[in-house]
Each structure stands twice: as structure tokens, then as C-alpha cells.
Amino acid sequence: MENSFDPHDIEQPLYTKWEQAGHFAPTGNGVPYCIMIPPPNVTGSLHMGHAFQHTLMDTLIRHARMKGRRTLWQMGTDHAGIATQMLVERKLAAEGIDKHAIGREAFVERVWEWKRESGGQISQQLRRMGSSLDWSRDRFTMDEGFSRAVREVFVRLHEDGLIYRGQRLVNWDPQLQSAISDLEVESEEESGHLWHLRYALVGGARTTGGKDHLVVATTRPETMLGDTAVAVHPDDARYRDLIGQSVQLPLTDRQIPIIADTYVDPAFGTGCLKITPAHDFNDNEIGTRHGLPLVNVFTPDAHLNDNAPAAYRGLDRFAARKRIVADLTSLGLVEKIQDHKLMVPRGDRSGAVIEPYLTDQWYVAMDELAAPAIEAVRNGDIEFVPKQYENLYFAWMRDIRDWCISRQQWWGHRIPAWYDDTGQVYVGRDEAEIRAKHGLSKTVVLTQDPDVLETWFSSALWTFGTLGWPDETPELELYHPTDVLVTGHDIIFFWVARMIMMTLRFVGEVPFRKVYIHGLVKDSEGQKMSKSRGNGLDPLDLIDGIDLPSLIAKRTDDLMQPQMAARITKATQRDFGSGIPSFGTDALRFTYCALASTGRDVRFDMKRIEGYRNFCNKLWNATKFVLMNTESVELGGPRELSLVDRWIESRARRMIVDAERATATFRFDLLASVLYDFVWHEYCDWYLELTKPVLWDEGASVAAQTGTRTQLLRILEIALRAAHPVIPYITEALWHRVAPLTGAAGETIMIQPYPEADDLAADADAEAAVEWLKTIVIGVRNIRGEMNIKPGQAIPLLLQGGTSDDARWLEASRSLLGRLAKIERIDWLDADASAPPAAMQLAGELKLFVPLAGLIDVAAERSRLDKEIARKVTDLERIEQKLGNQSFVAKAPEDVVAKERARAGEARAAVAMLRQQLTDLENI
């Protein structure tokens, strides 16, 4: 074997082998276990967040498969409507092509081309991550079967009266020229102004203060052209008299009424609120209450339309704002302009400022869908991990609003609705069904609704649409409800909630029993990784490595804001001065698991992955050691397990118990640490070292050596299986070398059973003995280290006092001690004998002496003892104080008090012995 582990030699061939052998598809007759992949968008390549998520899912899947479950990890991708359409539009624009020039059909064909390319890239990346997805069932949210499910759901909801078409204000993206849902609007605080505008009172009316005008304050002066009222609070004494009167709307020939509504806050501004029902959600509600007309002054691309006075028609909304403010200023109608912070709504895809805009759209009525979905979580049918996300879910669900599902886009599921010449709408699975159902003759021309459904409408059907619904398939019967959904908290509303609602409605059962919410992957400074920040990492670059120039090129290529390039280059040089070395998939996966603590975002730290690459190397070299000592040796004869052999087995048992618990509770971080600790700190640091004296002792019995050799193999083989779900490649590679020697050979580790704790013997006695041994070794090493005794220098050890256990354990491990602490000889001192000048360590009641002769600096030993005494005295004082507290003795449980008493005794004895030693030393 090579001296260090090189992931490249093994990863891809192993994956290919697994895939070709069909190991990713469900097999056997075990209890089904199913996870649906959150379908990645076909917008490009996978990022760190995907790789993180896929690692966690694959870990669960591989574990379940090894536990004998009939395991399906469903593969698929999402058409990602707007995102994909924008991406392809941009690509076409780069070729100088406008989508309108080539037309809808050709455009959609171009998107399909892109989808094929992008989908291939995604599956390649997933394969590199080691993801054991069932590729044979790969689905796409716009494939034929899925499209059928989408139409079916739409039609049924429409029949049930839960889908309707309505004209109301929507969030309109003037750049996309499409409606978007509430969730797709992101509001951020931006600096703006508050314009105070004078609206003249009509008919000589006066305010209480004697003014002949009202002053309204607005952040959006351009919408004033659509005002249809001014509202005041009904109890506002300043204006009560004016209710029912009118004002002259400036720049127009319209007069609008002064109305009273309790929505108005008299304390804000002047207490007068301009009402623009066609361009503001709150105003719209007020308008409805008061029967106000809606005056829409915008075109779909947010230019002023013909409802505006001629002077402003055709102006863009921002240009119109400037012109209107200028005109009002010159008319003396601007009272003042204040700086003002306001929340500006922007489209999450386009970044354009969203307009509340009056259009006809399709909606899903949510109340009836939401109620059972709330109940399913409330009663525990679905459980969120971590639990606190349930509150987030409830809060949103209880306040849910109807869902606008139509998009004025080309890429997506066409809405299954048709119109005749008169505008009459028909909804059905296809045109033929509609004609038949409504008895429409061939002469009636039907035109399909040009709009598409928003992406999340189809994603909401993911768990059952992929399994063949609306047909009653065996897969649906077998794998649904799925076991767990693994996803990020950013899409709980977008996706998780809607899946729960749709699945309960159409399948009558929950889509999944658990929802594991993981954190988002951030960079080492806690910043979100994104293309525009230039701080993203490609998981493949961590696996394969990348040089600095390539990384910079990747990060600065094709930026939306090219001026960022210089800054990104600098930051990249700072963080990755010599590029990124190749770490391999297993190290990356282990890192993801180790970082996946509950409810926390993940800061990706290069130091961590480095450490876990080292861990893989450690495992590799441990295996190398074991093979060196077991290959070409006869292992068939009688075998005898030593104390140490039984100890590691007992520890392995604990490790399996802990690993199972961590996996069952989605504590991937604990799983990683359990594996790490066992392999490194128990198996390598102690077990391997403790086997050397046996393996290399010519006097050792063959049975003892055979026992140790077979145990080395057996425990390693178990550790490999235990770790396989996290680090599949290296464990598979090593397993093929190790397993044959244990007689446990098979085609692949991935379908071997997961280790069972009950197959390993617990041995409390062996654990206590080795624990003792470790204490002694560490005690002697401490003297060595602190006294600067050369590692090569063998030292004698004297023992005094101690219990019968001490004596027994010493005899059981005398030769091991010699080897591990480089002790040349061990002798007992009589209880009353005085020790020669020596450095002393306590191990309970046992005194360890390393004689000074020629080795030890007396002054150094004194200060070492001083330090130790100080430590023990502090300890003792604390305990005595506790025991001196009457209420502690009276109220604390007996065993706790007893424990403290024992500790006090121990500490007192230790202090006495250490002080005596110090005195002895001073007398030299």
C-alpha cells in the first residue's frame, strides 16, 4: 500500500462499479425507506449547499440500506421556471437573439436544449459526491408523467372550487412582466424621500387651522396620478369637518373625495393619507371598503399609461417621479421633502422594484388546504427537526394568503385552461376533454391560456408525482409517505408547506414523516456564498483541487457586476494564496457531517477539511499497519483474546451504539465525532500501540498473537462499515483488503449489514483495566515531558502503595507499560520503604516514582510538584466547602454526597503525599 491515501485512484472507478452493479436501486424485501431529493434547479451546476445536503441524505440512505431497508433515494431535477427562463434569455442575448424574435416555440426548444446540458452536468456532480441515487428512476418536473400529475391537480382543485381566476392587485415584476407570489418578493430597507404635497380643498373649504389645502405625505409621488381619495382618521379633530368634501388632485382635472378610515394614523405626518387603490395593497383595501374607483396609471413595464395626463404618458416610473416632483415644485405644491428610510420590495430573481398591479391571475384558495396541513404537524404526523421550525411553519400557515400561481412566462407548465371567442374559460385535462364535456362544436375556436404555472406548484407534487401518481402504482404504495425530507430553512414556505398541503389533499397522507432542516453553507466569515460576492466554492474544486489563477477566473467570469472583479481577485488571493489542494470526496463529506450541528448555519472552514483529509489518511495507514501484520500470516489456529483485545471490542460496541443514536437523531456532527474519536483516539492511538508488544514479542504465544491479529482485523472491518455511510469511497477500498481476512468478503461494503452493537461483547473489566493502564502511561509520559527526559531514554519505574486492583492490573499489563512508556524495569517498593530521590506521580492511591539519578532536575521536579499541589489544594478546598454546607449534605442526593466525600478523601491523601514528596526532595 502507498504511504498516504490518494482519493483519485479509487473514487470514480468505485462509483462506476456500484452504479453498473445496480446497487443504488432498492432491493430486497425489507421495510421501505425513502428520501426524495429536493430536485436541483436545472439552472447550472451544484453549489456547496447542494453538496452539503446531498452528503447528509446519502449518509442516511447508505445507513438505511446497510440496515436492510428497501431503500430508495429518488433522483430528479426541477425546471425552475423563471430562473431557467432568465438564464436562457441571457444566453440568447449574448448571441444577439431576442426571445420575441424567435417566438415561443423556438425559445422553449432552446430551454430544453439547455436543460439536457445542465441536467447532465448536475448528475455528473452528484456522482462525484458519491450520492447513491437511483438513477434509473430519474424524473424531471416537466417530464410527461409529471406534467400529467400537474394538470390533474389543477383540474381537480378547479373542480373543487379551490382554484379560481381573479382580478386583483398582484406583485408585478415590470422587468419580467409577470406576476410573482408574495414569497418571491424580498423587501430591503433603502434610502428614499418623503414628499409632502399640497392638495387644494375644493369649494372654499378650510381646515381647522385655516388652511385651504391638505398636505399628504408619500414616498411614491408618481402614483398620485392614480389617487382616488384622501383619507383621514374619523376622530381627527383637525379634519373631521372636511370629511365628505373634496380636494383637487394636482396635475389632473380630477377632484377626489376626503374620506374617513380608521386605518389612518393621525400621528404620522399630517394625518392625511392619499389613497391609490390601483397601486398599493393597503390603499386597495381602503378603496374596496369605500367603493373607490381604481385608476391604473401604469403599463405592464411600469411606464405611465393613457390614464395619466398627456404630459406624463410613456414616461418610465422613475422618470415620471422626477417630472412630477419638478412640476409640483414649480406650482408651489411641495411643502417639504424629508429623507426617509423605506422598505423597497424587489423581485427575488430580477431585482426589479415590484409594483402592486392590477391583473387577471389564477389563484389557489389556501384556507381549506392549510387546515389539515397545520393539523398534521400539530398532531405529530410530521415532525420537524429541529423542532422550533414548527413554530415558523405554524405562523406562516395560520396567516396564509391565497396563492397566485400564474406566471406570464414561456417556460413551465402551461395552464390547462382554454378560452373561446367570448372570453368564456374552460378548465380541463386537454382540449378534447373540454369539448366533450361542454359539448363544444368544432367551429368553436379554443385558445389555451398563454400563462404557465409557477415552479413551486409542480414542486409541491414531488413526493407523489415521482412515484407515478395519479396512477395507483406499486411504488406509491411502497415508498409513500417517504421517511424524511432533508432541506434548508429557506424553502420551508416555498416548498415544504406546499408539499404538505398538496400531498394531504391528493394522496390523503403526509408526504414525509420527518423534515430535517439543515443550515445554510456560508463562507469562513459567515457570509452567504454567491456568485455576485465571488466567495463561492465549487465542491468539485475541493475534491479535485484547483490552482489560484483558475479559481480567480472562475469567480470573476461572467459577473453581473464586472466592477467587483478586482475586489474578488484580491480576496481570493488572500484566502487561497496557493489555490486549493485536492482533498477528495470522503474528506469533503466528513467535513459536511462534522459541521452539521442542529439549527446552525455552516461556516465552511478550509482547516476543517484539511483535518478530515488527515483523518482519512489515518484510517488508510491504520489499515496498512493491520494488513502488514495479518496478511501472509496463518490466522486459522486457536486464538486467545487479551484484556486489550476485549477492551477495544467493548469500546467498539459503544461506538456503534453512539453512531446509531447520532444517525437516528440526525446529529451528523456527533456521528462524525464518534467515528473520528474511535478510529483515531482509541483504535490508532491506543489499540494499535498496545498490539505492537504482542505482535513483536517472540515469546508471545501463537494463540495470543492470533487473537490480537484477528481482533485487529475484526474491529477495523466493523469500523469501516460503521463509517461507510459518511466516507463511502475509502471504506469500500479498504474493506476489500480487510474483509477477506475476516472471512466476511462480499461484492461491496455498501450492501453489507451495518454493524450491530449486540455482536460485540461489553467488557467492563477490560475497560477498567485499560483505563488504568492509560492513566499509568500518561502519568509516566507527563514526568518525561515535563522533566525533558529524552524520548529515547529508557527509565526505571518504582511503584508504591495502591490497591489490590493496582497490583492485579500491573501484572496484567507489565510488558505493555514497558513498551508504551519506554520503561526499562518496574519494581515495587514496600509500603514503609522510603523512595530514592525521584519524580512522583499519583494514580489514585498508587505512587509512581521515576528515580532522579542522572535524569532529573530537582528544581524542575519541585516546581512540577508545586503546580500539582496547588491544583489539588484548590480542588480540595472547593469540595470541603461543599461538604461544609449543611444544606448540601441534607438536600443533595446521597450518592452525590458520597461521591463528594470520596473525592475529598482522595484529594486530601493526594495533597499529603505530594507534600511529603516535596519535603523529601528538599532534604536531598
Place this chain on the structure above:
RNA sequence: AGGCGCGUAGCUCAGUUGGUUAGAGCACCACCUUGACAUGGUGGGGGUCGGAGGUUCGAAUCCUCUCGCGCCUACCA
């Protein structure tokens, strides 16, 4: 404005139902190329657990208040 989360060693994070001296990795210091591994070994230093108050025999852990950071939701024009 409301809700949620976080604050523990220089850094990134664990810390189960309150109960020995609060842990790990990395970083740091010293020593070591010993026959699995220098991607290594051995030893060591480093934290009054954001702050204040409270409950309790006992608090990193439970309660109240408070400061700082992050996220989500809703917004006064």
C-alpha cells in the same frame, strides 16, 4: 414592530434529563524523522461559558431583565 436562533479557549464548534477539575479540532509552545501514518507522535499552555439579577444544596444548562450579532415575518403612507 413581532417571532426565532446564536453569543463557551486565539478561530470553528460540542456540551443529553441541572451534579467530579467545562470538552474537541485547528492554531500556539516544547520535545521527537521509533519499524502504519510528519496528512505523524508525546507533553504543555489557554476559557470566572456576553452582562446583571433570580430559583436551587448545586447553574454553561432553568427563569427574568439586558447588551451584541444573524435570520424570518409584517409594516406608517
